[in-house]
Amino acid sequence: MTDPSNPSTDAAARLRAVQADVADACRAAGRDPASVTLIAVSKTFPVDSITPVIAAGQQVFGENRVQEAKTKWPDLLAQHRGVALHLIGPLQSNKAKEAVALFDAIHAVDRPSLCAALAKEITAQQRQPLLFVEVNTGAEAQKAGVLPEDADVFIRACRETYGLAVAGLMCIPPHDEAPAPHFALTAKIAARNGLSLLSMGMSADFKTAIAFGATHVRVGTAIFGVRDGH
Numbered sequence: 530m531t532d533p534s535n536p537s538t539d540a541a542a543r544l545r546a547v548q549a550d551v552a553d554a555c556r557a558a559g560r561d562p563a564s565v566t567l568i569a570v571s572k573t574f575p576v577d578s579i580t581p582v583i584a585a586g587q588q589v590f591g592e593n594r595v596q597e598a599k600t601k602w603p604d605l606l607a608q609h610r611g612v613a614l615h616l617i618g619p620l621q622s623n624k625a626k627e628a629v630a631l632f633d634a635i636h637a638v639d640r641p642s643l644c645a646a647l648a649k650e651i652t653a654q655q656r657q658p659l660l661f662v663e664v665n666t667g668a669e670a671q672k673a674g675v676l677p678e679d680a681d682v683f684i685r686a687c688r689e690t691y692g693l694a695v696a697g698l699m700c701i702p703p704h705d706e707a708p709a710p711h712f713a714l715t716a717k718i719a720a721r722n723g724l725s726l727l728s729m730g731m732s733a734d735f736k737t738a739i740a741f742g743a744t745h746v747r748v749g750t751a752i753f754g755v756r757d758g759h
């Protein structure tokens with residue numbers, strides 16, 4: 530935090546700076562700023578840190594854990610009708626029911642068992658969250674997502690076997706590599722599968738991601754400040 534005595538004002542000021550950076554990156558790429566959705570990633574931050582950011586006009590938020598989101602968001606969403614919540618972290622199939630009930634988008638669809646669980650809940654609850662297939666572009670063992678070479682077959686299975694309306698792709702490039710090739714690969718896989726949405730770019734690299742076509746950037750630290758313990 531730049532001013533620990535007034536973290537709320539800081540978050541609102543940082544939000545405005547990020548919004549300006551998103552707009553600049555769009556202009557530089559010849560894109561309409563309205564084509565990029567800024568997701569404010571509020572994981573690990575309490576409700577008291579989130580409300581000033583809602584008050585500053587931010588409408589889309591991201592959380593990476595269903596359990597944490599359930600403790601923070603039902604009341605906030607009831608109080609702020611226009612606000613949308615995205616699940617950006619991995620989802621266990623046994624939490625699909627809670628996830629479909631709470632989230633407006635799910636960014637880490639990556640295996641058949643999860644597809645089956647989501648399809649069942651989408652039908653049962655008559656809710657249709659935006660669905661992103663996560664691609665593990667760096668083929669990292671510890672990371673979720675389908676491998677790039679398996680993506681086409683998996684996307685077809687999502688659609689044909691499970692009847693899921695996949696909206697786009699999501700990626701998290703490896704920490705220690707330049708992100709651009711990972712964004713380019715994700716965009717290429719999306720294009721050949723007729724997917725228009727791209728969830729890519731975090732605090733450190735969202736401007737690059739916008740240059741490569743990101744429609745959803747997931748920004749935490751640059752808005753809320755440094756997280757403790759995560």
Ligand SMILES: *Cc1c(COP(=O)(O)O)cnc(C)c1O
Pocket residue numbers: 570572593617618701730731732733747748749750751
């Ligand atoms: C935490 C997280 C982010 C935000 O990261 P920052 O570097 O704080 O902007 C984005 N995407 C995912 C999947 C995350 O888990």
